[in-house]
Amino acid sequence: MTQTELPWLFRGRRIRPYALAVSFSTLVISWTLLVSRDGPGAALDRTVPGFFVGGFGMFAVVALWIGFWWRSDKWMQVGLILTSGVWCARGAFILLDSPGLNEAVGLSFCWVLASVGAFMLEHFTGASATRRRSRE
């Protein structure tokens, strides 16, 4: 079974490259939704759903960093599943607001695929799954 971590340590903690990347990308869109409020798609600016999506995005970022710092697989999975929802919502926002595929929609779809895959990988083949199998 594959693992989701690199064989290197940073301050005694395993590095998960995708989780690190998605945490920063989600931080960027959460910032644009909550602070700068000028993200792609007019539906995102200063709307209640936009604040919700941005808020969940920030929560997902915090969950991923907690999962990394406190070595918690559960928090890591929470963060990954939430990022998939945030990127799906963002992509749907932009698609409904400006009909037709564009770069922002395409990139959001790609991040959704990657987050869903990473969550599934983390749940079924991650370190916690390996520990559960070794106990059985």
Place this chain on the structure above:
Amino acid sequence: MSDATIAMIAGSVLVMIQLVVVRVMDWYFPRGRMSKRVAEQSVEQPVEHTPEQEDPNPGS
């Protein structure tokens, strides 16, 4: 219902779908059974058929 609300619901639905899929897969393919099946496939060997040998001394 506004477009933004619909999009937010779409994100929530995606999260719930993933949770359901994970639950179903954990229930249908318990990790213990899955790992045993994988282990059995990796060590499976063909069964050798050997002819039965007749008793050389049937009366003793």
